[in-house]
Amino acid sequence: GELWEQYSQRVADRMNNPRNFGELTESDAQKLGGRLVIADEGAESCGDTVRLFWIVDEKTNIIKKATFKSFGCGTAIAATDMMAEMCIGRTVDEAAKITNLEVEHALRDQEDVAAVPPQKMHCSVMAYEVIKRATSIYRNVDISTLAETDIVC
Numbered sequence: 001g002e003l004w005e006q007y008s009q010r011v012a013d014r015m016n017n018p019r020n021f022g023e024l025t026e027s028d029a030q031k032l033g034g035r036l037v038i039a040d041e042g043a044e045s046c047g048d049t050v051r052l053f054w055i056v057d058e059k060t061n062i063i064k065k066a067t068f069k070s071f072g073c074g075t076a077i078a079a080t081d082m083m084a085e086m087c088i089g090r091t092v093d094e095a096a097k098i099t100n101l102e103v104e105h106a107l108r109d110q111e112d113v114a115a116v117p118p119q120k121m122h123c124s125v126m127a128y129e130v131i132k133r134a135t136s137i138y139r140n141v142d143i144s145t146l147a148e149t150d151i152v153c
């Protein structure tokens with residue numbers, strides 16, 4: 001079918017109505033009693049960027065809130081929005097294991113039909129990489145020391 005028919009309804013919906021779009025500030029962190037983490041990542045292939053905001057409970061390492069800003073395409077916005085949602089309620093270490101394939105699966109309308117055309121899978125890699133970046137900031141470790149998770153693009 002036509003290219004636009006290769007996007008799931010869930011992707012189309014989140015492109016236009018992301019649930020977790022926006023910034024978090026130090027005052028939000030204070031209100032929620034957590035630590036603010038801000039991470040930036042860019043996609044080498046297209047030059048687009050994303051900024052992820054987390055508020056993390058430092059006693060439990062649980063992510064209480066996650067939002068993002070993006071200069072990426074619609075697919076990047078939908079993927080990052082879903083990724084942010086998947087972070088909430090997980091510990092930082094659990095979130096660090098989320099793969100771009102899991103994000104893509106969560107965006108499918110039907111189990112066996114891809115959520116985005118293959119040439120747009122790389123846009124979801126940025127959502128995965130920015131989690132790694134946020135984890136390295138929170139853990140205060142070099143990003144290269146974090147275990148690689150399988151990505152598909």
Ligand code: FES
Binds near residue numbers: 043047072126
């Ligand atoms: Fe750049 Fe999708 S994020 S083309």
Ligand code: FES
Binds near residue numbers: 045
């Ligand atoms: Fe760019 Fe896969 S990361 S095509």
